[in-house]
Amino acid sequence: MRQFLARRLFYSLWTILLSSMIVFALSRMSGDPRLLYLTEYSHLEPERWEAWGKAMGLDKPLPVQYLIWLGKAVTGDWGVSIVNGRPAFEAVMERVPVTMQMTAGGFVFAAIFGIPLGIVSAVYRGTLWDYIGRTFAILGQSLPAFWLAIVFIVIFSVQLGWLPTSGRGTIQHFIMPSVILGWLAAAGFLRLTRSAMLDVMDSEFVKFARAKGVGKMTIVWKHALRNAIIAPLTFGGLLMAGFATGSVITETIFAWPGIGVLALNAVFNNDFPILVGAVLVFAVIYVLAAFLIDVLYAVVDPRIRYS
Structure with a gap:
């Protein structure tokens, strides 16, 4: 049973990691967020393009952006919302x-x-x-x-x-x-x-x-x-x-x-810190549910044994 739990935990962590990588990449494929907000919000003047992009880490290659985000994510720092500047972790977890x-x-x-x-x-x-x-x-x-x-x-x-x-x-x-x-x-x-x-x-x-x-x-x-x-x-x-x-x-x-509406709005607004954080929570919920089901199998049905 211990080997099974350790193996399932390892697979669960990989699933969460891969989910965050895929969603992070897809959120950036929709385009540079600066193109959207420089046209919709007057307080983001064109001359602040480089400064704002550097502050958000948008001037770095995509893999580097992800690694930077991952290093912060494990400590609860998921970045800030591009829409309202709120911490993404706080905005997601309250939903x-x-x-x-x-x-x-x-x-x-x-x-x-x-x-x-x-x-x-x-x-x-x-x-x-x-x-x-x-x-x-x-x-x-x-x-x-x-x-x-x-x-x-x-x-x-x-x-x-x-x-x-x-x-x-x-x-x-x-x-x-x-x-x-x-x-x-x-x-x-x-x-x-x-x-x-x-x-x-x-x-x-x-x-x-x-x-x-x-x-x-x-x-x-x-x-x-x-x-x-x-x-x-x-x-x-x-x-x-x-x-x-x-x-x-x-x-x-x-x-x-709820968190579903939050994620949907993040898609429409190209707010990738919120989107990645919400989907990461989704992945954790799915992985945790699958893990609990596998453990309960052995409890409910004594014929099932894990080595």
């Missing part, structure tokens, strides 16, 4: 808890509705409950998130006045973003759980347990679900990372000031 709040809400909705409906659909296969569950999954995977968000705003905010249209601050602000973000994930949870449960419940050891007179609920909770949980566990770990990094649409529609 992380905001995004994680929405992520937690979406994950709770997905887990509460997806996994139980998947279990019920598998246990009562071919019944009304199964059709309800599969309809819920089909709608969640087929309806676009942006369209569903607009429909929810029109119905529950404009027409009924039950929920606020945007912003954050109260528990009511969490409801619509959590549902929109979590419905697609709940559909994935449902289908994975149902499929895994059906495979286990059709296996020989479950048939043997039935023949011995073991109760239906005991078979479901003690045997079937315990052996079928690997697929939802994997999906859940990647889901948390996907929520944190892929909630740009939901954050934009509901005016949620």
